[in-house]
Amino acid sequence: MSAALPDAHLARSVRKLGAVAVFFYRLLAQCVPALARPRLVVSQIYNAGARSLVIIMLSGLFVGMVLALQGFDLLQRFGSEDALGTATALALLKELSPVITALLFAGRAGTSLTSEIGLMRATDQLTAMEMMAVDPMRYVAAPRFLGGVIAMPLLATVFSIIGLFGGQLVGVQLMGVDRGSFWSQMQNAVGLKDVMEGVVKSAVFGIACSLIAVYEGYHAEPTAAGVGLATTRTVVASSVLILLLDYVLTACFI
Amino acid sequence: MTGPDNPGPAADASRAEVLIDVRGVSYSIDGRIVFDGLDLTVRRGRITGIMGPSGTGKTTLLRLMTAQIPPDRGQLRVWGRDLATLTAAEVFAMRKRMGMLFQNGALLTDLDVFENVAFPLREHTDLPEPLLRTLVLTKLQAVGLRGAADLAPAELSGGMARRVALARAIVMDPELLIYDEPFVGLDPISRGMIVRLIRQMNEALGITSVVVSHDVPELAMIAHDSYLLSGGRVVAAGTPQELRDSSLAVVRQFMEGSAEGPVPFHYPAPDYLQALLSVEDP
Numbered sequence: 051m052s053a054a055l056p057d058a059h060l061a062r063s064v065r066k067l068g069a070v071a072v073f074f075y076r077l078l079a080q081c082v083p084a085l086a087r088p089r090l091v092v093s094q095i096y097n098a099g100a101r102s103l104v105i106i107m108l109s110g111l112f113v114g115m116v117l118a119l120q121g122f123d124l125l126q127r128f129g130s131e132d133a134l135g136t137a138t139a140l141a142l143l144k145e146l147s148p149v150i151t152a153l154l155f156a157g158r159a160g161t162s163l164t165s166e167i168g169l170m171r172a173t174d175q176l177t178a179m180e181m182m183a184v185d186p187m188r189y190v191a192a193p194r195f196l197g198g199v200i201a202m203p204l205l206a207t208v209f210s211i212i213g214l215f216g217g218q219l220v221g222v223q224l225m226g227v228d229r230g231s232f233w234s235q236m237q238n239a240v241g242l243k244d245v246m247e248g249v250v251k252s253a254v255f256g257i258a259c260s261l262i263a264v265y266e267g268y269h270a271e272p273t274a275a276g277v278g279l280a281t282t283r284t285v286v287a288s289s290v291l292i293l294l295l296d297y298v299l300t301a302c303f304i
Numbered sequence: 305m306t307g308p309d310n311p312g313p314a315a316d317a318s319r320a321e322v323l324i325d326v327r328g329v330s331y332s333i334d335g336r337i338v339f340d341g342l343d344l345t346v347r348r349g350r351i352t353g354i355m356g357p358s359g360t361g362k363t364t365l366l367r368l369m370t371a372q373i374p375p376d377r378g379q380l381r382v383w384g385r386d387l388a389t390l391t392a393a394e395v396f397a398m399r400k401r402m403g404m405l406f407q408n409g410a411l412l413t414d415l416d417v418f419e420n421v422a423f424p425l426r427e428h429t430d431l432p433e434p435l436l437r438t439l440v441l442t443k444l445q446a447v448g449l450r451g452a453a454d455l456a457p458a459e460l461s462g463g464m465a466r467r468v469a470l471a472r473a474i475v476m477d478p479e480l481l482i483y484d485e486p487f488v489g490l491d492p493i494s495r496g497m498i499v500r501l502i503r504q505m506n507e508a509l510g511i512t513s514v515v516v517s518h519d520v521p522e523l524a525m526i527a528h529d530s531y532l533l534s535g536g537r538v539v540a541a542g543t544p545q546e547l548r549d550s551s552l553a554v555v556r557q558f559m560e561g562s563a564e565g566p567v568p569f570h571y572p573a574p575d576y577l578q579a580l581l582s583v584e585d586p
Binding site: 169173174175189 | 370372396397399400402404406407408410411412413423424427428469472
């Protein structure tokens, strides 16, 4: 009995992984036809991206400011305050921008995607499309997935820029680090590989978060409680997967 | 009037071409039997009413007929094609010839009324915008909602949403229209209008209609053939008048709306008195 339970749990998990993989394959197959209707994709980029801008910019500003404060406190112990720009930029570009943007994206846009698609399922909208010989994977799932995948790296870029501005605000304006040292050291130390690490991470997180959000919405039980549970699963699964993938990708880049 | 072993319209199927043929269909959900050897025929150019108490699986039958779900056993043929043998593309091609009115309308919430009705046309045709607009406005005029073209689905009442859904269902001029409880929750004016529309589309355009409902008077006004489902089978079949004149207890109970009869009103439960006496004092 005690051995059967983990076995059943394992079997369920493997089945779900398989279902997600099949769903991902079907989704990818519908992405090209969905791109033929750019209006749908653009409207989803607006929904997932533009509507998340305020929260991303605010978070980026405060994260950059905190980084500069902590960085200054640490670096001045070694008399290396001039390296504050480099430290802030590397931490933001390589790690904090993609990770925090993805976590915020999962909470803001991911939940919205899941609940929207789940409610479409609960109100028979997806069935109605199937009855009108329109594949909801092409009309509903693929544009939303593409919207999330495209929006995520853009949001991470905005996060980085605003974060750097916040870091400069605290480091230079408040703590008195030399402006020239702050920017020139950053320019010298930060390479294309560092920028690419952030870009690749945000792209991978974008695919992971959007896939989970769309999958959970598409397979939500068509009840109020079912949609609620699916939304919760989106946040939990996305958050864990982001941190796991972050470790794997960081290890790959080092 | 015919009994369960001889579903009348099916037996007379040779008189008109069969459009939907359900033979020996069984279906169960989580071990609960919904249909057990169901036989039923829908003939081309006629209005077929499917009646039955709530929970008898009327909507499930529509889902089976439209290949949304496969039966456990038995065969469903639509336009002569066995649904079990169709590929996904063939199912979609078949559905382009159908229109379906959902119980709750199922309008797409991110589109306004006009775009909801235009949706099938935009997806399946390359009509020029002026022609598409004319077609959509014609259908909206038919359901009395041309003036609501710019409204969002959230701004519509339940009855209006159903009428928009009907306009959407007929915009592609389907050969077969399937209505899932079209009269539920409608005011008398809308109800009368839907009844007239179903009849007009059948008489003027020859559209075959399947109407699932438990509104006996409305169905009696329009249906050529009727089936009464209960306990997972067809318990009676014939014209609405034949069903009304039936002496079968289950038919009488349904037509007269009586709580007493072979169809239990109460969900199975332990003895009522025992249940009350077993309640402990607070």
